Amino acid sequence: MEIICNGEKKEATVGMSVEEFIISLKLDPETVVVEFNEALVGRDEYPGKMLEPGCRLEIIRFVGGG
Amino acid sequence: MLTIAGRDFHSRLLTGTGKFSSSAVMIEALEESGSEIVTVALRRVDLVDPGDDIMAALDRERYLFLPNTSGARNSDEAVRLARLSRAAGGGDWLKLEVTPDPRTLLPDPVETLMATEVLAADGFHVLPYINADPVLALRLQDVGAAAVMPLGAPIGTNLGLVNRYQIEIIIDQARVPVVVDAGLGAPSHAAAAMEMGADAVLVNTAIAMAPDPVVMARSFSLAVKAGRDAFVSGLPETGSPRASSPDAGLGFLDKS
Numbered sequence: 001m002e003i004i005c006n007g008e009k010k011e012a013t014v015g016m017s018v019e020e021f022i023i024s025l026k027l028d029p030e031t032v033v034v035e036f037n038e039a040l041v042g043r044d045e046y047p048g049k050m051l052e053p054g055c056r057l058e059i060i061r062f063v064g065g066g
Numbered sequence: 067m068l069t070i071a072g073r074d075f076h077s078r079l080l081t082g083t084g085k086f087s088s089s090a091v092m093i094e095a096l097e098e099s100g101s102e103i104v105t106v107a108l109r110r111v112d113l114v115d116p117g118d119d120i121m122a123a124l125d126r127e128r129y130l131f132l133p134n135t136s137g138a139r140n141s142d143e144a145v146r147l148a149r150l151s152r153a154a155g156g157g158d159w160l161k162l163e164v165t166p167d168p169r170t171l172l173p174d175p176v177e178t179l180m181a182t183e184v185l186a187a188d189g190f191h192v193l194p195y196i197n198a199d200p201v202l203a204l205r206l207q208d209v210g211a212a213a214v215m216p217l218g219a220p221i222g223t224n225l226g227l228v229n230r231y232q233i234e235i236i237i238d239q240a241r242v243p244v245v246v247d248a249g250l251g252a253p254s255h256a257a258a259a260m261e262m263g264a265d266a267v268l269v270n271t272a273i274a275m276a277p278d279p280v281v282m283a284r285s286f287s288l289a290v291k292a293g294r295d296a297f298v299s300g301l302p303e304t305g306s307p308r309a310s311s312p313d314a315g316l317g318f319l320d321k322s
Contacts, residue, residue, distance in 0.1 A: 065107025066082030
């Protein structure tokens with residue numbers, strides 16, 4: 001199925017959790033914060049939150065800034 | 067000692083972590099700066115090239131993270147970024163930035179005031195970035211700002227204390243610490259801000275973009291200490307020319 005992640009179309013498997021998807025991108029779930037359809041998802045919810053076709057995911061983290 | 071929101075800091079130099087050429091240079095420059103508070107930003111992860119994770123690069127025991135809301139164009143976006151920051155492990159400290167115009171990067175006073183009120187009530191220690199407006203600075207303190215951060219000059223311009231007179235009024239009236247932020251391009255600018263009685267300064271571009279950021283970080287650190295000491299000492303009055311050497315004892319030069 002297709003989802004939108006950080007504004008780009010991405011392929012994800014049906015039944016994949018937010019946590020599994022983050023790991024599939026080779027990212028550490030502990031270092032990112034996620035919005036699912038513009039709603040904040042707590043870290044403890046990553047394993048239980050399932051992706052849905054067409055869902056919009058934002059994966060965000062701290063970067064250098066003033 | 068600098069105290070913000072009940073927490074004490076030895077260093078009065080806050081350093082931004084943007085624009086450094088590498089994590090290694092940033093880490094060394096931060097060490098040399100002596101800073102205890104460092105600003106960070108929140109952005110989408112680049113899915114193609116995620117790069118280094120700044121949370122892993124910096125020692126959180128040593129540095130207090132002051133996440134900013136850079137990129138927010140209004141109060142709602144700033145509040146959204148603040149909550150993301152907290153969820154990302156950024157804690158309750160926040161440099162509130164609301165800059166609707168990407169050309170000037172000047173902060174929106176109305177939206178900044180609205181967001182400060184919402185976020186202070188939500189338990190954040192809010193340090194709003196503002197234009198050097200003394201009336202706004204007081205209004206922000208009224209709604210719970212932990213400090214105010216008037217800009218010396220627009221972000222990234224290196225122009226120094228363009229708003230000097232207004233910042234003097236803000237300092238004179240302040241009930242919370244005043245951190246002069248943005249536009250400080252040289253250690254002398256930072257020293258001047260501290261001599262005026264600013265409680266601290268925040269520097270990013272001038273250190274990160276210097277040909278040698280590590281040496282420049284040390285230079286800013288020394289300038290901030292020098293300026294602070296001068297303020298504590300008290301500066302002599304300015305006025306008419308007066309000799310530094312004694313008038314007496316020159317009789318031997320007179321013709322007899």
